Amino acid sequence: MVSENSPDRGVSCKGLTKEYGQGQSRVLALRGVELDIPPGKLNLLTGPSGCGKTTLISVIAGTLNPTAGEVFVFGINLNRLSKKxxxxxxxxxxxxVFQQFNLLPALTAQENASVPLVINGWTKATALKRAADVLRSVGLGDRLNSLPSQLSGGQQQRVAIARGLIHEPRLLVCDEPTSAVDAASGHAIMQLIRSVAILPNRVAIVVTHDQRVLPFGDRIIAMEDGHVLSVKNQEIDVARLNGKLELENA
Ligand SMILES: Nc1ncnc2c1ncn2[C@@H]1O[C@H](COP(=O)(O)OP(=O)(O)O)[C@@H](O)[C@H]1O
Ligand SMILES: [Mg+2]
Structure with missing residues (x-):
């Protein structure tokens, strides 16, 4: 059976394990992850370096196959679908949104951000127009024609975020999206991600080490050594987060 409902049609991980390498170099990166992620919330995934965060979100996003176990994304078991x-x-x-950004070096910021729309069949002209709007919303309206090599790390990161959001994906996965930006940009990025995450039927998972990001999460998922240690819900002080942004932009 290809499709199966998780209880709430968000993301559900059942008994996920992932091994890299063999013999002496074998690493057990995921050791039986059980995790249910309901829609309409911003989920932060935290934990020490090497505990398996990038591996877990890559398996959830279908870019990496687990060694064992299953992932359901909106009720679909990705491992049972054909590659196509x-x-x-x-x-x-x-x-x-990749930790290393993964922008295409020969494309401008605007072209990079437009890629998901072009893949989804938009005409190049409409895709570029929309890309310009999204880049403006991350403060890059004046860098549309820059190549990645002409942008700072923080600017490249914002192009990567624009590209991750542009097609309004139901599942948004971001790996350390504020690692290369200053406090004000980090705040604006988290507000943007949050505005997308809290729409009904959307799931957002943000991997972060950044203490400044923690107040934005509805749920904090803590990992350690290939396991999920705890999942905590927290109340969001929306007014405070909005107020702070205005202050920083002033
Ligand atoms: N491609 C790979 N090949 C071999 N080992 C890997 C690979 N990717 C990650 N690992 C190992 O798996 C473990 C978890 O890595 P990762 O998921 O990147 O952790 P985190 O994102 O929490 O820092 C680490 O021990 C790491 O060295
Ligand atoms: Mg990582």
Whole structure:
């Protein structure tokens, strides 16, 4: 059976394990992850370096196959789809912001951000127009024609975020999205991600080490050594987060 409902049609991980390498170099990166992520919330994934955060979100986003276990994304078991179907599902429904940005070096910021729309069949002209709007919303309206090599790390990170959000994916996964930006930009980025995350039927997972990001999360998922240690819900002080942004932009 290809499709199966998780209880709430968000993301559900059952008994996930992931091994890298073999013999002496074998690493057990995920050791049986059980995790349910309901929609409409911003989930932060935290934990020490090397505990398996990037591995877990890569498996959830269908870019990496688990060694054992299953992942359901909006009720769909990605491991049971053909490669072609996973690619099509990902293009339409998943946005991934990589830790290393992964921008295409020969494309401008605007072209990079437009890629998910072009893949989804938008004309180049409309995709570029929309890309310009999204880049403006991350403060890069004046760098549309810059190549990645002409941008700072923080600017490249914001292009990567624009590209991750542009097709309004139902599942948004961001790996350390504020690691290269200053406090004010980090705040604006988290507000943008949060505004997308809290829409009904959306799931957002943000991997972060950044203490400044923690107040934005509805749920804090703590990992350690390939396991989920705890999941805590917290109340969000929306007024405070909004107020702070205005202050920093002033
Ligand atoms: N491609 C890979 N090949 C071998 N080992 C890997 C690979 N990717 C990650 N690992 C190992 O798996 C463990 C978890 O890594 P990772 O998921 O990147 O952790 P985190 O994102 O929490 O820092 C680490 O021990 C790491 O060295
Ligand atoms: Mg990582």
């Amino acid at each position: 179907k996973v690619t099509a599902f990902r293009a339409k429904n998943i946005g991934f």
